[in-house]
Amino acid sequence: MKADDPLSSTAPPNNLHRFREEIGLSKAELARMAKLNEKTIARVERRKMRFRIETYRKIFNALNAGRRSEGFGELRYDEVFPPQS
Numbered sequence: 001m002k003a004d005d006p007l008s009s010t011a012p013p014n015n016l017h018r019f020r021e022e023i024g025l026s027k028a029e030l031a032r033m034a035k036l037n038e039k040t041i042a043r044v045e046r047r048k049m050r051f052r053i054e055t056y057r058k059i060f061n062a063l064n065a066g067r068r069s070e071g072f073g074e075l076r077y078d079e080v081f082p083p084q085s
Contacts, residue, residue, distance in 0.1 A: 014081045017045045019063055023070045032064035056081055 011056060020030055027045075031038040043049060044059060060081070064074050 003029060013047065014044065016041075016059065016080055019067075019080055020045075023063075023066050023072055025066050026062075028047075028060070030062055030066065033065060034058040047082070 015073065020027070027041045028038050031041045034041070036055065040051070040055065042058065043053060044055070050077075060075075060077055067074065
C-alpha cells in the first residue's frame with residue numbers, strides 16, 4: 001500500500017461496511033442506533049484512526065441489534081473487528 005493510502009493507517013482492519021450493507025443500514029442509521037456521530041462510523045469503516053474500545057462496542061451492539069430486527073443471526077466481535085495479526 002502507498003503511504004498516502006488511507007487504508008495504510010495503523011487502525012485494525014474491519015468488516016463493518018460489509019455487515020452494515022448486508023442488512024441495509026446506512027451510516028446514519030447505524031450511528032443513531034449506536035448513539036455516535038455518522039462521521040465516527042465513516043472513520044471506523046475507513047480505518048482513519050484508532051478509537052476507544054467503548055466506541056467499537058457501541059457499534060458492534062448496534063449492528064447486532066439491527067441484524068436481529070432484520071432476522072439475521074448474531075455476529076461475533078472478531079467477525080466484525082478481526083484481531084490484528
